[in-house]
Amino acid sequence: MGKVFVFDIAKCNGCRNCQIACKDEHVDNDWSPIARPQPDTGHFWCRIEERVRGQVPKVRVSYVMHRCQHCADAPCMAAAPDAVYRREDGLVIVDPEKAAGRRDLVEACPYGAIFWNGELGIPQKCTGCAHLVDAGEVPHCVDVCPHGALRFGDEEDLAEEIAAAEALVPERAAADKPRVFYLNLPKRFLAGVVVDPEADEVVAGARVTAENLATGEVLAAEADEFGDFWFHQVGAAEWRVYAEAEGYLTRVLEASTVDEDRNMGPVELYRAE
Amino acid sequence: MGNNVLGTPIVKGLGFNSFGIGTNACSVDIDEENDKILRIRPLRFDEHYTPEDLNAWKLEARGKTFEPGFKTLISPLSLCYKKRVYSKNRIPYPMKRVDWDPEGERNPQNRGTSGYVRISWDEACSLIASEIKRVHEAYGPASILCELDGHGETKFVHAPHGCQSRMFDLIGSYTLQTRQPDSWEGWYWGAKHMWGMDPLGQNSQMNNVIRDVAQNGDAVLFWGCDVETTPLGWGGYLASRLCYWFTELGIKQIHISPDVNYTNAVHADKWIPVKPNTDAALQLAIAYTWIKEGTYDQAYLDTHAVGFENFKYYVMGGEDGVPKTPKWAEAICGVPSYTIKAFARYWAKHAVSIAHCNGGSYIRSCYAHEPARLEVALLGMQGLGKPGANQFKFIEWTLYGMDTVTPLPPSVEIPDCSPAYRGWYRSFPKSFIPKTMIPEAIMNPPVSWYGHIGAGFPREDQFDGPYTFPLEGNERLHMIWSDTPCWETCWNGGNEMQEALRHPSIEFIVVQHPWMENDCFFADVILPTNTKFETEDIGTDSDNGQWNLVYYERQAIKPRLESKSDMEAVGEVARALEKFGGIYENLYERYMGGKTCEEYIQAGFENTGAAKKMDFEEFKEKQYYPFPTREGWEEMPAGLIQFYEDPEGHPLQTPSGKLEYYSTTLASQFPDDKERGPIPHWVDEGAGHQERQYLERGRKYPFLLVSNHPRWRVHANLDDVTWFREMEETCKVTGPDGYKYEPVWVHPSDAGLLGLETGDIVKLHNERGAVLGGVRVTERIMPSVVYQDHGSRVDSVVLGRGGLDRGGANNLIAPYATTSTHAFGEVTSGFLVNIEKVDVLALAEQ
Numbered sequence A: 001m002g003k004v005f006v007f008d009i010a011k012c013n014g015c016r017n018c019q020i021a022c023k024d025e026h027v028d029n030d031w032s033p034i035a036r037p038q039p040d041t042g043h044f045w046c047r048i049e050e051r052v053r054g055q056v057p058k059v060r061v062s063y064v065m066h067r068c069q070h071c072a073d074a075p076c077m078a079a080a081p082d083a084v085y086r087r088e089d090g091l092v093i094v095d096p097e098k099a100a101g102r103r104d105l106v107e108a109c110p111y112g113a114i115f116w117n118g119e120l121g122i123p124q125k126c127t128g129c130a131h132l133v134d135a136g137e138v139p140h141c142v143d144v145c146p147h148g149a150l151r152f153g154d155e156e157d158l159a160e161e162i163a164a165a166e167a168l169v170p171e172r173a174a175a176d177k178p179r180v181f182y183l184n185l186p187k188r189f190l191a192g193v194v195v196d197p198e199a200d201e202v203v204a205g206a207r208v209t210a211e212n213l214a215t216g217e218v219l220a221a222e223a224d225e226f227g228d229f230w231f232h233q234v235g236a237a238e239w240r241v242y243a244e245a246e247g248y249l250t251r252v253l254e255a256s257t258v259d260e261d262r263n264m265g266p267v268e269l270y271r272a273e
Numbered sequence B: 001m002g003n004n005v006l007g008t009p010i011v012k013g014l015g016f017n018s019f020g021i022g023t024n025a026c027s028v029d030i031d032e033e034n035d036k037i038l039r040i041r042p043l044r045f046d047e048h049y050t051p052e053d054l055n056a057w058k059l060e061a062r063g064k065t066f067e068p069g070f071k072t073l074i075s076p077l078s079l080c081y082k083k084r085v086y087s088k089n090r091i092p093y094p095m096k097r098v099d100w101d102p103e104g105e106r107n108p109q110n111r112g113t114s115g116y117v118r119i120s121w122d123e124a125c126s127l128i129a130s131e132i133k134r135v136h137e138a139y140g141p142a143s144i145l146c147e148l149d150g151h152g153e154t155k156f157v158h159a160p161h162g163c164q165s166r167m168f169d170l171i172g173s174y175t176l177q178t179r180q181p182d183s184w185e186g187w188y189w190g191a192k193h194m195w196g197m198d199p200l201g202q203n204s205q206m207n208n209v210i211r212d213v214a215q216n217g218d219a220v221l222f223w224g225c226d227v228e229t230t231p232l233g234w235g236g237y238l239a240s241r242l243c244y245w246f247t248e249l250g251i252k253q254i255h256i257s258p259d260v261n262y263t264n265a266v267h268a269d270k271w272i273p274v275k276p277n278t279d280a281a282l283q284l285a286i287a288y289t290w291i292k293e294g295t296y297d298q299a300y301l302d303t304h305a306v307g308f309e310n311f312k313y314y315v316m317g318g319e320d321g322v323p324k325t326p327k328w329a330e331a332i333c334g335v336p337s338y339t340i341k342a343f344a345r346y347w348a349k350h351a352v353s354i355a356h357c358n359g360g361s362y363i364r365s366c367y368a369h370e371p372a373r374l375e376v377a378l379l380g381m382q383g384l385g386k387p388g389a390n391q392f393k394f395i396e397w398t399l400y401g402m403d404t405v406t407p408l409p410p411s412v413e414i415p416d417c418s419p420a421y422r423g424w425y426r427s428f429p430k431s432f433i434p435k436t437m438i439p440e441a442i443m444n445p446p447v448s449w450y451g452h453i454g455a456g457f458p459r460e461d462q463f464d465g466p467y468t469f470p471l472e473g474n475e476r477l478h479m480i481w482s483d484t485p486c487w488e489t490c491w492n493g494g495n496e497m498q499e500a501l502r503h504p505s506i507e508f509i510v511v512q513h514p515w516m517e518n519d520c521f522f523a524d525v526i527l528p529t530n531t532k533f534e535t536e537d538i539g540t541d542s543d544n545g546q547w548n549l550v551y552y553e554r555q556a557i558k559p560r561l562e563s564k565s566d567m568e569a570v571g572e573v574a575r576a577l578e579k580f581g582g583i584y585e586n587l588y589e590r591y592m593g594g595k596t597c598e599e600y601i602q603a604g605f606e607n608t609g610a611a612k613k614m615d616f617e618e619f620k621e622k623q624y625y626p627f628p629t630r631e632g633w634e635e636m637p638a639g640l641i642q643f644y645e646d647p648e649g650h651p652l653q654t655p656s657g658k659l660e661y662y663s664t665t666l667a668s669q670f671p672d673d674k675e676r677g678p679i680p681h682w683v684d685e686g687a688g689h690q691e692r693q694y695l696e697r698g699r700k701y702p703f704l705l706v707s708n709h710p711r712w713r714v715h716a717n718l719d720d721v722t723w724f725r726e727m728e729e730t731c732k733v734t735g736p737d738g739y740k741y742e743p744v745w746v747h748p749s750d751a752g753l754l755g756l757e758t759g760d761i762v763k764l765h766n767e768r769g770a771v772l773g774g775v776r777v778t779e780r781i782m783p784s785v786v787y788q789d790h791g792s793r794v795d796s797v798v799l800g801r802g803g804l805d806r807g808g809a810n811n812l813i814a815p816y817a818t819t820s821t822h823a824f825g826e827v828t829s830g831f832l833v834n835i836e837k838v839d840v841l842a843l844a845e846q
């Protein structure tokens, strides 16, 4: 039981309110014994990563939050059991006094969530704003999120979200048991526009199927009124794409989403005769 | 930690609209004991009031509900504000330029390069007072230019701009720098002539439009509209929440812009990339497709419009032999003709509204009046005003105190605290100069123009004139007093302004400002003023979209360093002038107008309906009062539905009361104007501009620059916030020399040709000069276009025309000429540049 964070990419507009709120709360403010002041720059106890996906004119941006995962089996605690502790509510705290000089802790966190404060000589990270939680408030970053993309609360109250969630680094989830739960983490998209170059028209209603060459999985979509087709949240794979429409020769193209999202651009169809 | 985790909550409005208009109400926790600001938070409407008190509104559509929520939706531009209060750029004390000697050499040519020495307030004020007296006697009061417009902090009593004008009004006037309708140029100079819509030219009948779109709309066109950026300084994130709601409702969001702006990035269903300031071609091709395919609403035009036949004749090629086909447009605007046709057909088949904030360089480039009125032309062709087909805005929801511009359920009152306001109050001196023409007016008088050139004037004012500076019998300008020292990075052609500020005719420049930035470096005397955290004031917030508010702003901390508020600073000068007697006698008291600050705050409060609910003491204790939702808002007609249903009974404010595809006033007033004729056109070039890629200059400067309103600033404000500057992915690009360069977005295909990579430093340049920037190679910009936000802090290496700036303040190299011959707006985006990699380490050695 205890406190957890839920972060929903589908609701995040990338505003960085959370990131700046953390600065507002911790730079120049001393919340000892929980946290000493954060340096003005260079620390990202909460950081929004910007991922630009696709190619003109099919481009999306996804924002992914990076922060201390308040792991239930925290590698940082394992590395310094005397300097890092877990509160009863589950928040993991690097004790500013006991962790003095422990620069090694920066390396101990597999999520890059611990930062070295050179001036104070201490490792620092997100405290879950335990000082505010103890005063009956939510963390500052949570309070300022305009869309409820970042939430904080009791595990049991967020059970539904947790059930649907993924971990930021799935490979580590079993070992660390992170307690920041991610919804709608971006996968890949595959998209394009079906056109008839001879008529200089889009082919609305064209049927597009995409075959995953590794798994054999087949997805279907229809070109919309702009001739556009989209396959959202697909895997990183090689694809064979078929475009068909009444009176046209079927077109078969290869496309890859292995390295990045893919806008195939115009898929040209030619009349059957 | 002690026990003071939560601190004492006070209220501050942290919007940037200025002019005695407040927004972005925040709760601020202060630590009184230690004279310190702890944190900035959303303000809770429900702290002292219940949902019943607020008469809480909600919108319902398609089985889904939208509720505004009970706390303000503040942005990072508010949250970061401690960094502005404690900025290392704060001007610590009054200063004088080292080589400016009022008794000897004034060295105007050294402005912008020489240093400053500390002086006392007394010395500064007595220097300023003596200069005013001297200029009055030698040249007359109209030789003093006041630059007193500008956005910024939203203070009333301690008004950021225009306090000096109150003083000058008492001692014989001044010359006013009048600010053209910069935010709305195209709408003001163009759209007004087609559909009226005073005072600004955007739709001013917006009541209930959001609900109308939610219930009846199929699609919203975001035509140069970034809801995730420009409401930040102007209201907050309710607009962003509406975009999520539209998605939930299945309303298609189509973005038309050269870049993937921050809204497109997360909300768009479709992006149609269009080259900067070529929208007019795209629009004409849409009209062409509709006319050719018979898919526009001729019956509506028959009853709601005049002159459509003239427009049709032009579109189909009758006038110039060039039919405005999709193929014709494709070559200009870069949108494939098959997409233009698909788009035109989609629009004709569906209920489509157009959303803006203010329009971006769509309406802030050369000939901006054309795309603005073409938008109205297209809306008209599809039955403007019918359910789901309006134009609406995501910002400025109570602009000019008009209750018809609120597209959401309105509050019972738009609070007006004007009796508290001590800034410029639209007192219009006889002598004035459009802001776009200041450099010319300084260096090459006389200059002349039409109209008063100010947002808010009615359509007819554009034909008033010509006006001239200087007025007959008057001298040219010899002194400048600015509380808006960012002309260089905010207006058109800052390099020219740098020359004007160094011109020998300008004998004295005084600047009052909280931060050492931009034009401050051209001042002879600088007065340090302060932020709203350091003063007590009153504020309003009528742009959050939830409920309008009036609030009391307690002083958060003591004035920092040697600063005084803008109002107090001018007061000190008034005091210093008194020693000259005569017209200057008793000036301080006259300037203060007989009230104390507290009395002004109270007068502001008493001018609002809050005074009927509580007395001043209770107001100060609760610190805010929200105005509940107006009863019966559901019944208010949506948008232009009344005009749609009954054009005779509900006419537009045009001479005919209808949509004027042919403007008889433009035809009769400026019969020879080829750039803004009676019918909207595609304008290639004109006397002042050649900014097309396919014309001669385009060969030398092949890229079009997009210069948007910055996401991490409000114009010139906030450029120094370290918490933003360290965001390497989005805010600045650190060069090999460690300098934080303003980002330049370059498409991978152009980067490939130019040999550019993310992190490289480049020079954007044209005949007017060059500015540097840090490359970000990205798919967020279309090929042959580059993007760099506006408002970066000027850091010139070489001053004046042809100069070089390191800060990336691209306004320095924006065109000098105004929108067109008879439209005196600024051209600050959508202009030609070339781009070239530079070796900054080698450059530094030179």
Ligand SMILES: Nc1nc2c(c(=O)[nH]1)N[C@H]1C(S)=C(S)[C@@H](COP(=O)(O)OP(=O)(O)OC[C@H]3O[C@@H](n4cnc5c(=O)[nH]c(N)nc54)[C@H](O)[C@@H]3O)O[C@H]1N2
Pocket (backbone or CB within 6 Å): B016, B149, B150, B151, B152, B153, B159, B160, B161, B182, B183, B184, B360, B361, B364, B483, B484, B485, B486, B489, B490, B491, B512, B513, B514, B518, B529, B530, B531, B566, B707, B708, B709, B714, B715, B716, B717, B789, B790, B791, B810, B811, B828, B829
């Ligand atoms: N390239 C490009 N240029 C543009 C535009 C564009 O789209 N692209 N848009 C244009 C538009 S719409 C606008 S509105 C203008 C904005 O132009 P401005 O309104 O002039 O810009 P601001 O930077 O908001 O404010 C003016 C000055 O007021 C200062 N200030 C803030 N608070 C205070 C205070 O309390 N006291 C004093 N004394 N000063 C204060 C700021 O620091 C700044 O120097 O820019 C225009 N320029």
Ligand SMILES: Nc1nc2c(c(=O)[nH]1)N[C@H]1C(S)=C(S)[C@@H](COP(=O)(O)OP(=O)(O)OC[C@H]3O[C@@H](n4cnc5c(=O)[nH]c(N)nc54)[C@H](O)[C@@H]3O)O[C@H]1N2
Pocket (backbone or CB within 6 Å): B077, B151, B182, B183, B184, B223, B224, B225, B226, B229, B230, B231, B232, B233, B234, B256, B257, B258, B259, B260, B261, B262, B274, B275, B276, B277, B278, B279, B356, B357, B358, B359, B360, B361, B362, B706, B707, B708, B709, B710, B711, B712, B713, B714, B715, B829, B830
């Ligand atoms: N954060 C922040 N908020 C602000 C301001 C600020 O400086 N910063 N300024 C305030 C002020 S004074 C104003 S006037 C408003 C301005 O509000 P707007 O005028 O709406 O803002 P812009 O950023 O100029 O332009 C909006 C979008 O237009 C698109 N665009 C640019 N050029 C073109 C073009 O040629 N054609 C088309 N179709 N689209 C184009 C870009 O995608 C851009 O994101 O914002 C206000 N709010």
Ligand code: SF4
Pocket (backbone or CB within 6 Å): A067, A068, A069, A070, A071, A074, A075, A076, A077, A092, A108, A109, A110, A111, A112, A113, A114, A125, A176
């Ligand atoms: S994310 Fe890193 S710092 Fe946070 S609890 Fe896990 S290991 Fe420790």
Ligand code: SF4
Pocket (backbone or CB within 6 Å): A021, A022, A023, A025, A045, A046, A067, A125, A126, A127, A128, A129, A130, A139, A140, A141, A142
């Ligand atoms: S919970 Fe507090 S410390 Fe952690 S990221 Fe949020 S604001 Fe920072």
Ligand code: SF4
Pocket (backbone or CB within 6 Å): A011, A012, A013, A014, A015, A016, A017, A018, A019, A048, A063, A065, A144, A145, A146, A147, A148, A149, A150
């Ligand atoms: S505050 Fe919320 S919406 Fe904004 S970046 Fe953070 S999580 Fe995303």
Ligand SMILES: [Ca+2]
Pocket (backbone or CB within 6 Å): B295, B347, B348, B349, B350, B382
């Ligand atoms: Ca229609």
Ligand SMILES: [Ca+2]
Pocket (backbone or CB within 6 Å): B436, B437, B439, B440, B496, B816, B817
């Ligand atoms: Ca000029």
Ligand SMILES: [Mo+4]
Pocket (backbone or CB within 6 Å): B182, B183, B184
């Ligand atoms: Mo503006």
